Amino acid sequence: MPWRGGKGGPGWEGHFRGCGYRWTVSREVIIEVLSSTRHHMSAEDIYHAVHKDYPAIGLTTVYRTLDLLVDMGLVLKFDFGDKRARYELAEEFSTKEHHHHLVCNRCGRVIDYTEFIDDEVELFKKTEKGLSKKYGFQIKSRMIQFSGLCGNCNREQK
Amino acid sequence: MPWRGGKGGPGWEGHFRGCGYRWTVSREVIIEVLSSTRHHMSAEDIYHAVHKDYPAIGLTTVYRTLDLLVDMGLVLKFDFGDKRARYELAEEFSTKEHHHHLVCNRCGRVIDYTEFIDDEVELFKKTEKGLSKKYGFQIKSRMIQFSGLCGNCNREQK
DNA sequence: ATCCTTATTGAAAATGGTTTTCATTATCAT
DNA sequence: ATGATAATGAAAACCATTTTCAATAAGGAT
Numbered sequence: 554m555p556w557r558g559g560k561g562g563p564g565w566e567g568h569f570r571g572c573g574y575r576w577t578v579s580r581e582v583i584i585e586v587l588s589s590t591r592h593h594m595s596a597e598d599i600y601h602a603v604h605k606d607y608p609a610i611g612l613t614t615v616y617r618t619l620d621l622l623v624d625m626g627l628v629l630k631f632d633f634g635d636k637r638a639r640y641e642l643a644e645e646f647s648t649k650e651h652h653h654h655l656v657c658n659r660c661g662r663v664i665d666y667t668e669f670i671d672d673e674v675e676l677f678k679k680t681e682k683g684l685s686k687k688y689g690f691q692i693k694s695r696m697i698q699f700s701g702l703c704g705n706c707n708r709e710q711k
Numbered sequence: 712m713p714w715r716g717g718k719g720g721p722g723w724e725g726h727f728r729g730c731g732y733r734w735t736v737s738r739e740v741i742i743e744v745l746s747s748t749r750h751h752m753s754a755e756d757i758y759h760a761v762h763k764d765y766p767a768i769g770l771t772t773v774y775r776t777l778d779l780l781v782d783m784g785l786v787l788k789f790d791f792g793d794k795r796a797r798y799e800l801a802e803e804f805s806t807k808e809h810h811h812h813l814v815c816n817r818c819g820r821v822i823d824y825t826e827f828i829d830d831e832v833e834l835f836k837k838t839e840k841g842l843s844k845k846y847g848f849q850i851k852s853r854m855i856q857f858s859g860l861c862g863n864c865n866r867e868q869k
Numbered sequence: 870a871t872c873c874t875t876a877t878t879g880a881a882a883a884t885g886g887t888t889t890t891c892a893t894t895a896t897c898a899t
Numbered sequence: 900a901t902g903a904t905a906a907t908g909a910a911a912a913c914c915a916t917t918t919t920c921a922a923t924a925a926g927g928a929t
């Protein structure tokens with residue numbers, strides 16, 4: 554079943570209402586920004602993007618909306634080691650390819666990789682089933698992250 | 712080759728010297744604390760543990776030492792969603808079993824799981840080789856993290 | 870449509886883990 | 900021992916994120 558991001562349908566709005574939250578312009582706009590980028594964004598990135606067309610929407614609202622989205626499992630929150638969190642639509646709600654992150658600890662570069670994903674998806678499925686059974690956990694999100702030195706930084710490091 | 716944590720040998724001290732750093736009492740003590748716990752600790756946890764026997768060692772030094780250890784790949788830094796980072800010896804330098812983390816977004820509980828590790832180790836090895844070849848990355852650490860709701864929080868959530 | 874309850878919001882202030890600064894001390898090659 | 904300089908502690912600064920609080924907007928009931 555394809556994901557319907559549009560208004561009115563069982564999409565984003567339905568998720569909010571289903572959890573007892575109201576559907577507001579701010580929320581719609583913030584989701585619109587997240588939907589239309591191919592990059593992980595910080596709260597401030599999102600705030601700036603939103604601000605162009607909706608200057609009345611404040612940074613606080615961006616943070617609050619992101620918190621809700623993360624809680625509902627619609628958005629993933631990442632920590633790449635600089636001090637600001639990055640956000641991405643969860644795979645099920647995104648048009649972006651399934652991927653994980655490769656982070657350079659020196660320069661901060663982040664590569665989205667999509668290789669070797671098939672085996673990984675299968676492993677996740679199996680692990681997830683086992684873990685939720687054993688620990689009674691309801692798993693909402695999963696992440697793999699490699700870090701080290703990217704090509705450039707590796708070379709400079711005499 | 713087993714890891715020699717002891718003084719003098721090619722262990723911790725050797726790592727520091729090899730990177731051009733000095734070997735100090737603070738560093739030795741902080742590593743001692745990390746080595747003797749089975750839990751991921753925050754900088755402040757470590758500070759308190761260290762403080763009992765070495766009240767002269769300050770929190771700043773703990774942070775600085777942890778940064779070095781993370782940079783050298785000897786320690787892993789985790790973000791479990793509360794706002795403080797947690798630290799653990801990297802697997803190669805720890806007596807603790809290979810494991811990953813299962814984080815409850817509601818109550819913050821973290822479960823270390825060791826199931827399904829064999830397939831995962833193999834997948835990591837393969838992925839890592841492919842990625843470092845394709846992107847020129849030197850990978851220093853790898854993490855998998857699941858999050859969602861633990862058994863208790865799941866139940867309370869009517 | 871109009872009320873009314875209450876969730877949502879923006880601006881400003883507060884928070885608090887982590888970093889910086891800087892003067893002092895410890896390490897270690899010579 | 901000596902000197903160069905890396906490491907350290909205390910206090911101050913930093914800054915992403917949260918909290919506060921009064922004003923506004925959503926949406927069910929009327």
